[in-house]
Amino acid sequence: MSVGSSPAPQAVGLALVLLGIGATATSLSIPLDQYGRWGARIFPLAGSLSLLLLGGIELLSARNISKEPTDTRHLPAIFALLALAIGYVWAIAHFGYLLSTGVAAPIAMWIFGVRHPVGLLIAALLCPALYHLIFFKLLGVFPPLGLWFDLLDVIGGY
């Protein structure tokens, strides 16, 4: 049920059906309350069954739609940014905010097409300093400290 064709109808339909089946099974494992009522189960189950039903409709309607090629040119850069995002959070947890941001800032700029070495160096130095100043100094947010190493320990706390 769409105007023209939406991308990847079969894959999306299948993903929704699988997600719906998984969510339905998980919903049915939610314990009943002390009176044996379904209270806590009803909404998760309704959401899961809706996904299952909508996935089924999507799969059925996919049979009438011709397949369109998907543009995959930018996928490597998108997955690189996703990897950077996950790695950045992991690095903050283990090496603290300053060091992690000093590394993540130039990599993010590089992914977006900045190639000037001085620009990348400035980003590596300026970004952690500015964010630290605004959020942890001026706003008083407690910084995420590194589990293995934190530059704040070396430069004498924040």
Place this chain on the structure above:
Amino acid sequence: MEIFVGLATVLTDPILMGWVFAAAVVGMVVGAIPGLTASAAIAMLLPLTFYMEPLPALAFLYVIGKSGRYGGSIAAILFNTPGTAASAATQIDGYPLARQGKAGKAMKVATISSVIGDFVGEILLIVGVAWIAAIALKLGPPELFTVYFAAFIVIGSVIGKSVTRGLASAALGVLINMIGLDPISSTERFTFGSFDLTNGIGLVPLMIGIFVLGEVFAQIEERGKTAEMVPDGDDAARNGLTWAEYKPCMPHVIRSSFIGSFIGMLPGLGSAIAAFVAYGEGKRRAKNPEEWGKGALEGIAAPESANNAVSGPSMAPLLTLGIPGSTIGAILIGVFLIHGIQIGPTLFLTSRDLIYALFACGLIGIVMYGVIGYYGAAYVGRFITRIPTQVLYPIIFLTSFIAAYTSRGNLFDVYVMVAAGFLGWGMRKLDFNPAAFVISFVLAGGAEETFRQALLLSDNGVLIFVTRPIALLFLLLGFAALAVRVRSLNRQARANALRDA
């Protein structure tokens, strides 16, 4: 009368006025940057407002929403790239005018129409909201649940290309909200043994992920493209605007303001639908329909006034029922919650002064962005062409991480934000509906609570929803909206197939 007290409060507080001014500028600039929306700016700036008093915090984000809607017209007219989805309707006539060397005139029409539309919407909100709240106070859990139900159906089915994917986005939003402890029995749901998940998924990281990081992922596909500005025109004769030129626009502005206000009150529909409905209706009733699409001033006035008229009334369901009418409304819920303000019908009993002061900030914000836009839209356009996007988006990328962390001081929230960002990008790519996902996430808690309360009140189980007339009316409204949408999509698909054949 309360609005005059609110205006006095705001006008005598220079710091508050400063926040409103800053919001007018920030919203306009963000709205004018192609790819960035007011929702993204508000989501990103939301954690900063946790450290502010409730009124400046709400006013800052509320006015960003207003001026951001207007800012989209700057990009549509000057860059031929709509800054927001709604301003795509403005682009139809705005860009041809800019190509004729009348960009300044087009911007002035857009500014005046936006200001009039926004004022009409805001005044309707101020006049009508207490009245709606008084009615809402009389609704019981069965009626409230069916209002939520109708909202889910409308939000999921009406926006976007695909009804099934829109509804699936809404169902997914409900499921994500269920993660954590059941609020009544404290039973764990979808936690998979993870302690972090027992606290549930935070609204703020989810919003930042969907609206900010999701947009950064999407912008990778736009790398290397630069916004080129059409000369705004120094010729005073071509770019000045006289009353004789604007007078034919007035009927369109008035009609479109009411169209926008009505659409704004319906949860989830938003500015884009209002702008296109107003454009279509304006062209249908125009004396010069053949000029529309080639640079008619009325073709800018109609969508712009409807686009901004949505802003005020979209707050009505949020403030009176706790149902966000737009993504901006959904984000503002976060501010209310953080400051311990319970939204819903009792808001007008507990925080009446705050709400009317917020409306006053809205009115002042409209004047501010109107003045800045009338005289400075071209400068904003030139400023945007100088912002290097290859630097801007990495900075937004880094800011989204610290903003997500700041909301609760928790790195798990940052992981949630990353996952939501990737999900948001995927949803856009596959014609799902991120706005329906987020609004349903926000609505799910209230819907579940009222559903279970209604069942406790009922002697006949779920039949309570069909035996109470108002509840039945909202159920039927939801199904009717779905049926109308499916029918119109089928008709469009048939027309497309015939054209292709």
